[in-house]
Amino acid sequence: xxxxxxxxxxxxxxxxxxxxxxxxxxxxxxxxxxxxxxxxxxxxxxxxxxxxxxxxxxxxxxxxxxxxxxxxxxxxxxxxxxxxxxxxxxxxxxxxxxxxxxxxxxxxxxxxxxxxxxxxxxxxxxxxxxxxxxxxxxxxxxxxxxxxxxxxxxxxxxxxxxxxxxxxxxxxxxxxxxxxxxxxxxxxxxxxxxxxxxxxxxxxx
Amino acid sequence: xxxxxxxxxxxxxxxxxxxxxxxxxxxxxxxxxxxxxxxxxxxxxxxxxxxxxxxxxxxxxxxxxxxxxxxxxxxxxxxxxxxxxxxxxxxxxxxxxxxxxxxxxxxxxxxxxxxxxxxxxxxxxxxxxxxxxxxxxx
Ligand SMILES: [Zn+2]
Numbered sequence: 087x088x089x090x091x092x093x094x095x096x097x098x099x100x101x102x103x104x105x106x107x108x109x110x111x112x113x114x115x116x117x118x119x120x121x122x123x124x125x126x127x128x129x130x131x132x133x134x135x136x137x138x139x140x141x142x143x144x145x146x147x148x149x150x151x152x153x154x155x156x157x158x159x160x161x162x163x164x165x166x167x168x169x170x171x172x173x174x175x176x177x178x179x180x181x182x183x184x185x186x187x188x189x190x191x192x193x194x195x196x197x198x199x200x201x202x203x204x205x206x207x208x209x210x211x212x213x214x215x216x217x218x219x220x221x222x223x224x225x226x227x228x229x230x231x232x233x234x235x236x237x238x239x240x241x242x243x244x245x246x247x248x249x250x251x252x253x254x255x256x257x258x259x260x261x262x263x264x265x266x267x268x269x270x271x272x273x274x275x276x277x278x279x280x281x282x283x284x285x286x287x288x289x290x291x
Numbered sequence: 292x293x294x295x296x297x298x299x300x301x302x303x304x305x306x307x308x309x310x311x312x313x314x315x316x317x318x319x320x321x322x323x324x325x326x327x328x329x330x331x332x333x334x335x336x337x338x339x340x341x342x343x344x345x346x347x348x349x350x351x352x353x354x355x356x357x358x359x360x361x362x363x364x365x366x367x368x369x370x371x372x373x374x375x376x377x378x379x380x381x382x383x384x385x386x387x388x389x390x391x392x393x394x395x396x397x398x399x400x401x402x403x404x405x406x407x408x409x410x411x412x413x414x415x416x417x418x419x420x421x422x423x424x425x426x427x428x429x
Contacts, residue, residue, distance in 0.1 A: 093398040093423020097405065112396040114424050179427065183413070 105287040113149050118283065119250055120153040122276035127207065129275065130246040130268055138204050140167040143211035143231050143256060145176040150250045151211060152180055159188040166192040167201050171227045174217060198231065203240045210249040210256055234258045248272055301352060302367040303344040308332055310361060311342035317356055317389065355383035382417065385410050390419060390428045397424040
């Protein structure tokens with residue numbers, strides 16, 4: 087069930103005679119996307135521990151970012167790098183309840199290029215025009231959070247670039263053929279994970 | 292000031308001074324026909340001042356609500372003029388229909404018959420979250 091109201095799948099699951107999969111409820115959770123992201127990290131990196139993960143763009147409203155940070159906080163030696171304009175910083179309750187509660191090392195910055203060399207994974211998100219109070223701020227900031235070949239010059243050879251898609255312009259198409267671009271593989275992983283989930287719920291071995 | 296001792300009823304004691312009226316309305320005590328005494332700013336050894344509510348009948352009190360509002364409250368059940376039970380309150384794991392979810396995107400904002408249920412997620416900081424959308428209670 088995909089539903090604009092938050093908690094709708096939970097309500098449905100209490101009444102339904104068949105299993106309910108939450109396929110995204112409002113700005114709350116998107117668990118199958120998180121499973122997809124985890125599968126992608128596992129396939130690309132072969133591990134969940136010892137990773138420095140950068141989250142870039144809209145960290146305030148991005149539910150996929152919130153869920154993945156929470157999921158990764160279970161693992162050892164995870165470092166989180168939060169890259170966003172001040173207006174779209176990660177909500178403080180996530181910093182407190184998830185990062186600090188699990189002793190996860192994190193830094194906040196507005197500058198993607200500065201932290202690029204440290205990253206094992208770069209999770210890009212859309213910076214949407216409607217999130218800004220005025221057009222000037224949007225125009226001033228939007229390009230800082232667009233990934234270009236130029237910005238990738240200092241990145242690790244085995245960086246894994248992810249994005250929940252659809253993309254608007256935050257990743258230059260010039261990067262699509264770079265071997266570090268994993269977002270199309272991520273979509274395919276999304277299909278696999280949802281197939282696996284449905285089979286599991288149907289009781290198919 | 293003296294209020295008659297009650298024979299069968301409930302005494303809600305050690306209420307933080309000034310909060311008795313809040314409990315009065317949350318527990319819907321206005322619907323009762325019996326005598327209800329509200330004592331404000333009673334001198335207290337422990338707290339300096341406290342409020343007390345005395346209810347002159349045995350009613351079912353929602354202890355979860357009391358624990359949520361003020362975990363320092365004690366409740367005495369009086370039977371035949373004697374204290375039958377004295378109960379200490381604790382922060383409840385969940386509270387139902389005490390807090391209202393204010394998130395306009397929450398399913399409770401459209402499905403009117405749904406109970407508003409909040410779960411304790413951080414006992415130290417007394418943080419409750421809506422079980423549907425996980426918004427923090429305000
Ligand atoms: Zn809610």
